[in-house]
Amino acid sequence: PYHNRMSQPGTEPYTLNPGFHHRNLMSVIREKVEDPEHFKNIHTTPYELWCQPDARTEPVRVHGELYSSDIFLDEHKKIQAISTPDCQLEKVVLGLMLASDATQLRQFSDKMLWPVYLCFGNESKFLRSKSSLKLYEDVAYLEKVSEPDDGGGFTY
Secondary structure, three states: OOOOOOOOOOOOOOOOOOOOEEOOHHHHHHHHHHOHHHHOOOOOOOOOEEEOOOOOOOOEEEOOOHHHOHHHHHHHHHHHOOOOOOOOOOOOOOOEEEEEOOEEOOOOOOOEEEEEEEEEOOOOHHHHOOHHHOOOEEEEEEEOOEOOOOOOOOEO
């Protein structure tokens, strides 16, 4: 949670304060896949999408969703190759997408919070963009990170 206009942008260790508020990711994942209403929009099998407008043109690969990307297809093939004779359940790759943005806590205050949201790349970007569907889950709340006057690191 820092911006690129800081005097020393880049990766820095982030120490969590006592009382850090977060949700267990496995419980969020389990809640999502066990709910039939949410699970109906999850793509469990990735695929390649090709477009060929007419017979005279070569087909063109369409890259538009996470679940149709090369890396997603490769990971899907890897887990399908794992032998699990005692389990007949479908093996699925879940793409976890995290996002965060500062939010002001009060209208006339400088108090800020960085909520961390989780959504699933197995859902269409067109569905994820509809806030009314509530596909983003709050998974953590980070305190605002500020840069000290001397530029020598971060304060929390």
